Amino acid sequence: MGRLMAMVRLFTNRGLFSNDNFCLRVQQAFCFSDVCVIAAKFPFQVELVEGKKYAWCKCGLSKKQPFCDGRHKTTKIQPIRFIAEETSSEVFLCGCKQTSSPPFCDGTHVSEQVQSAEISQ
Ligand code: FES
Numbered sequence: 551m552g553r554l555m556a557m558v559r560l561f562t563n564r565g566l567f568s569n570d571n572f573c574l575r576v577q578q579a580f581c582f583s584d585v586c587v588i589a590a591k592f593p594f595q596v597e598l599v600e601g602k603k604y605a606w607c608k609c610g611l612s613k614k615q616p617f618c619d620g621r622h623k624t625t626k627i628q629p630i631r632f633i634a635e636e637t638s639s640e641v642f643l644c645g646c647k648q649t650s651s652p653p654f655c656d657g658t659h660v661s662e663q664v665q666s667a668e669i670s671q
Contacts, residue, residue: 584626588667589615590645593655598634598641605629606643606653616643616653 587610594616598604604617608629611621618629630653634641644652646659658664 586610586627586647588646588648588664588669591659591664591667591669592645593642593659594645595639596641596643597639598637600634600637602634603631604634604653605631608647608652610647616645 586608589607589610589612596616606616606629607614607618607622609622609625609627611625612619613621622629632653642655644655644659646664648658648661648664649656650658
């Protein structure tokens with residue numbers, strides 16, 4: 551794992567991967583990174599059921615956004631597990647993974663940092 555991690559860091563440091571978000575994904579996948587990648591530049595409107603357990607993807611790698619599909623296992627990041635306090639279809643879960651109030655959107659996705667990021671999914 552150490553040699554692979556070194557190669558990924560070398561490639562990303564030399565700019566061989568032009569997409570910053572892609573570089574983060576590669577590093578996460580192979581280097582047990584603790585950096586969350588941007589999965590989407592917008593929140594996901596979901597329906598939650600009172601009392602039901604959910605796991606919100608924090609790492610940004612899940613293919614079942616905004617929920618966890620287990621891909622965080624290659625990173626140091628854990629999903630945010632929570633129980634819905636009420637049934638509602640008006641819940642907006644963060645897609646950019648930069649929110650300060652996970653798992654909920656706090657509007658951070660409108661920032662230049664998020665909106666200018668390249669996303670590779
Ligand atoms: S989608 Fe992340 S803060 Fe809105």
